[in-house]
Amino acid sequence: MSKDLSAIRQIRLGDELRAWRLDNNRTLIDMTAGLKGWSPGRLSRIERAQQQINAADLAALLDHAGVTGQEREDFESLLGAGPPKQWWRELDYAETITPAFAEYLALEADASHILNYFPSAFPGLIQTEAYAKEMIAAGVDAPNEELVEAGAEVRILRQRRLTDDPVLDFTGYFGEVALLVAGDRKTLTCQIRHAIAVSKYAHVTLRMVPLSAGRPGILASGITLMRFPDNPDDGFVFVEAIGGMLPRRTGRDVRRAERTFARVERFALSPEETVSALELKLEELT
Template sequence: MSAAGLKTLLDHYGITGQEREDLESLIGNGPPRQWWRDLDYAEAITPAFAEYLALEADAAALMEYYPSAFPGLLQTEAYAQEMIAAGLDSPNEERVEAGAEVRVLRQRRLTQEPLLTIESYFGEVALLVAGNQSVLAGQIQHAIKAAPYPNVSLRMVPLSAGRPGLLSSGITLMRFPDDIENGFVFFEAVGGMLPRRTGRDVRRAERAIAQSNGARCLRRTQSSPVSASWKS
């Protein structure tokens, strides 16, 4: 049974707390579903975020779009701290540090088995938004380094795409090994990511991301290790 299937079953029977966590920890041969529990700042991880991390650990593929920031799985720790600190929920310093470090640890799925295949889009405005220019430069350099990975597709949606090519909020679609046609959708909202499971929501997410068909691939240039070129 997949993480998605187990979640549906546990929700149906109203199983919560430690019993739920014990059952969830038995799922899959990939990364431990509760891999963050032994970290020093595990208590700073909210239940909603813990659910997201558990599903991500079980996912085989992920599609995501963020209109004004680089995708989370491709962020540096410094950039992640800046983005989290700017959140609407005014996180304290401990939550900022915990969130940033967890975001970096999640990136192990990009280089370690079982590899996570990701198709990531971000808005051109992400190249313009940063409180610290050196942090932004480091983030761009990191994205250029990750873009050639065989399991990574990174594209920028230009401002010239207009409204049809831009989403108003972040969206993530996860797919799982035993049910690759369906999945879980997370829509960005105040207070976190809202999960959706129905086929209608999956199709809606697919259509929304497909609107970014004017996006340009990120590729490394040979002239400079921190420069980037974009192709349609």
């Protein structure tokens, strides 16, 4: 019995199957016509990473399409991996998690290194529960109290990546405006204390982008770049947008994200300077 694909391999396999099909001028109907157990809808779901595929079914599809040699080996190599870390499926409110956010959570669970930047808030992986509730409640979709509670709990559970093996190598950037905007003074005070504590983890780097960086350093939206242990030179990008984080999967998107983070890094305070700025703000608040 074959193992389930990890999230990143499932996405890559779907992307590669679709790319091969389009490069060879095949429609979904062309690829599945006459193939027992297959339909255009099933192949479409696999290409969009909404349905898994095992080794036997992949072999049947590749045989039917006439894929051989190195191309076939490349497809089959994507089937290796352990089970997906879909920990949120057991939560009471799992049904509130959208497919897009589920994809993000699955990839975050698989990632070995994450670069994260938010212009106006502390990164989600270092937020306190109270701060998370405040941020979620301020969202454009005006979530009700139950959704705020659920969203905050998921955000806190995600933070196990910073403490449980294998620990995540995390670099988080945030804009100085995060220190200036808060609905509750106590909430911000506790959040800053927590950020200082988390910044001391050996595998966490926290850096603030000061307002003095101006437009070159302060991005208009958040961005996340994930790296994975099976292919550390590749990555997966999410860009902040109304309603959530939009995924960007191509190599060009990854290179663009790398350039973006290189620019942010140039304007950001060092980790030591960041802690000093946080401590100064803490004195002001207390």
